[in-house]
Amino acid sequence: xxxxxxxxxxxxxxxxxxxxxxxxxxxxxxxxxxxxxxxxxxxxxxxxxxxxxxxxxxxxxxxxxxxxxxxx
Numbered sequence: 450x451x452x453x454x455x456x457x458x459x460x461x462x463x464x465x466x467x468x469x470x471x472x473x474x475x476x477x478x479x480x481x482x483x484x485x486x487x488x489x490x491x492x493x494x495x496x497x498x499x500x501x502x503x504x505x506x507x508x509x510x511x512x513x514x515x516x517x518x519x520x521x
Contacts, residue, residue, distance in 0.1 A: 450479040461488025463521075490515065 453476075455469050465488075473482060486494075493515050500508035 450481065451476060452481045452483065454483040455485065457485045457488045457490065460484055487519065490518075493518075 453473055459465050460469055469482075469484075473480060485491075493511065497508045497511045497515070500506075500511060
């Protein structure tokens with residue numbers, strides 16, 4: 450079994466994801482791929498949580514930003 454782990458910076462955008470796919474495309478046999486959150490997503494989610502805890506409705510816009518980032 451082979452395990453490949455890709456960090457947030459390496460999958461921060463479409464180009465990085467395509468590169469990851471290229472790297473693992475030639476691997477034969479059992480393969481496990483571990484992928485961290487896209488670049489800066491963890492920080493963004495922490496910001497959402499802090500806003501939500503404070504009762505600040507800004508968390509809704511922050512979630513929308515994260516969604517749009519992932520769609521792009």
